Amino acid sequence: MMMKFGGILGFENGIILAPMGADVAGPELVAAVANAGGIGLLASPINNYDTTVKAIRDTKKLTDKPFGVGILLEFDCTKTIKAVFDEKLPVMEVYWGKFPKEMVDEAHKHGVKVIHQVGSVEAAERAIAAGVDCIIAQGVEAGGHISGTVSLVALLPRIVDLVGDRDIPVVAAGSISDARGYVAALALGAKGICVGTRFVATNEAYANQYYKQQLLHYTEQQTDRTDLYGRYTWRAYVRCLNTPFHETWKQAPNYGTLVNDESQPIIGQSTVYSEEIILRRFAGQVANPTTCGQLENMVMLAGQGVGLVNDIVPAGEVVRRYVEGAKAIIQELGETHLPKASPQPPTTDHEEKKIKDSWKWKWIKKLCL
Structure with a gap:
């Protein structure tokens, strides 16, 4: 069972499967990511209620974990959104367009949290004003459709600063193919990552x-x-x-x-x-x-x-590599870059508790939960 690590929006960890179209992120891949504790997002058919419902129900046959659907705003998506509401999914991602406050409010009335992917600070400002629950900052280095022109390293901290102390987790997207990229995103203020290319090279991806x-x-x-x-x-x-x-x-x-x-x-x-x-x-x-x-x-x-995608493995293994790899990197950074509490091992229970309660250990514990 996957250990909790950086969970967002009520999910076990902060790994989001990009809703890769037209059907690469299908039921098998979404269910595999969900079963590993991540947020699996179905690539939804364009404004087709019956087909969307079928894809959702096919996914439910493969997992009892929560998952969501990706909504492409470039086209009419009324029927797709209705299918999400009727099937009572917990989240949906919207991207490539505006999703105004009245639409966010409607989603909230149906118990659906809204994740909005953006490629600029200006788009993030609109998403915040609309009241979304999570923002994905997509860098220009990402695969698939890209709406922005700025690299993730430049864009992500700007959006994190814009969000400030609002309860809106920011997620990073763009060339994060291993645990090192995950930790780098966390260092820039992200609470999770959205992954596409790495998940195409998995057993469950519906790609040729x-x-x-x-x-x-x-x-x-x-x-x-x-x-x-x-x-x-x-x-x-x-x-x-x-x-x-x-x-x-x-x-x-x-x-x-x-x-x-x-x-x-x-x-x-x-x-x-x-x-x-x-x-x-x-x-x-x-x-x-x-x-x-x-x-x-x-x-x-x-x-x-x-360039960091070197094998085709189960999607659950990809999630495990991100989670376990990030935990190991963070612990190593704590050991090599933070002051040592004491060169001598504690000799009493009191001293041991004092070290565990130090700011160093609190920092490491916070990142690993």
């Missing part, structure tokens, strides 16, 4: 094996921030692997006018939440296990932390 394997062979210098993919429905920046296909087309003279419309050849097809999808060149959809066709010519979303 070819896509998972490619993550093991790329580094931080081999990703690109681009708006090349999915322009037909949504022109937005993503960070992806700089594959040979991507490298070729980003240098094309007509790069700015390329659109994945009917003028582009069909390169494959997928089944996404029971819907058959035709994939044309420059489609924004990553490959899932049903995808067939020219996999090497499809977008592969990944953050700059991909």
